[in-house]
Amino acid sequence: MNYAALEIEQAGPATWIWMNKPEVHNAFDEQLIAELTELIGALDVQPQVRVIVLGGRGKSFSAGANLNWMRRQGAASAQANLADARKLANLFKSLSECATPTVARVHGPALGGGMGLASACDICIASERASFATSEVKFGIIPAAISPYVLRAIGERQAYRYFQTAERIDAATAKDLGLAHEVVAAESLDEMVQKIVEALLAGGPLSQHAATGLIRAVANRPVSAEIVEDTARRIATLRSTPEAKEGLAAFLEKRPANWLRS
Numbered sequence: 001m002n003y004a005a006l007e008i009e010q011a012g013p014a015t016w017i018w019m020n021k022p023e024v025h026n027a028f029d030e031q032l033i034a035e036l037t038e039l040i041g042a043l044d045v046q047p048q049v050r051v052i053v054l055g056g057r058g059k060s061f062s063a064g065a066n067l068n069w070m071r072r073q074g075a076a077s078a079q080a081n082l083a084d085a086r087k088l089a090n091l092f093k094s095l096s097e098c099a100t101p102t103v104a105r106v107h108g109p110a111l112g113g114g115m116g117l118a119s120a121c122d123i124c125i126a127s128e129r130a131s132f133a134t135s136e137v138k139f140g141i142i143p144a145a146i147s148p149y150v151l152r153a154i155g156e157r158q159a160y161r162y163f164q165t166a167e168r169i170d171a172a173t174a175k176d177l178g179l180a181h182e183v184v185a186a187e188s189l190d191e192m193v194q195k196i197v198e199a200l201l202a203g204g205p206l207s208q209h210a211a212t213g214l215i216r217a218v219a220n221r222p223v224s225a226e227i228v229e230d231t232a233r234r235i236a237t238l239r240s241t242p243e244a245k246e247g248l249a250a251f252l253e254k255r256p257a258n259w260l261r262s
């Protein structure tokens with residue numbers, strides 16, 4: 001697969017996607033949106049791909065929307081404008097619902113849609129030089145497409161502040177807010193990302209997918225009889241799978257599980 005806006009690196013069962021338009025700080029436009037959506041979908045159906053890492057070349061992770069792209073959409077017909085907005089929203093949804101574990105490697109600014117990508121990934125590892133912002137109100141718009149994922153990451157109360165002020169959020173604050181899982185020195189960023197990748201590779205792929213589905217099913221819901229029954233059915237279903245049987249057998253036999261040997 002050849003992409004003009006992306007660079008792909010394969011590191012064993014981990015695939016690294018690099019947004020590769022450093023001259024515009026990896027800003028969003030039609031091309032980047034289409035290529036990222038296509039590539040994420042293509043990788044997610046490949047069983048040999050166990051982890052997807054998303055990073056950016058140049059000084060920025062992603063500086064959000066390309067201003068020329070936004071200007072074009074503002075001048076487009078209402079129908080074309082909406083169609084384009086749907087493509088953007090679908091990108092974040094595809095990334096968020098990816099069955100393959102996803103890790104955002106944020107080394108610099110992640111603004112607007114860039115913060116959306118970091119939030120939509122399962123895990124966010126940031127350099128101490130990283131910064132984040134929902135900067136849309138500065139351009140007379142709102143962080144609509146990214147809002148479900150940013151709200152999930154930082155919570156409703158914090159969103160009231162940052163959606164309206166568009167303040168820059170430094171890396172330490174991003175960790176305090178729950179957006180970044182880890183913040184490390186710039187020279188240690190790849191080492192920490194690799195540590196997370198190795199931890200992910202130790203888990204069973206089916207159970208990891210089921211784990212993210214479990215989170216979506218129970219988050220922000222009361223512990224009702226329906227939730228109790230749903231969680232019981234989920235574990236009962238997983239316990240009978242070949243992956244669970246292999247994982248338990250490997251533990252008891254003190255050997256690596258087969259997904260670690262493949």
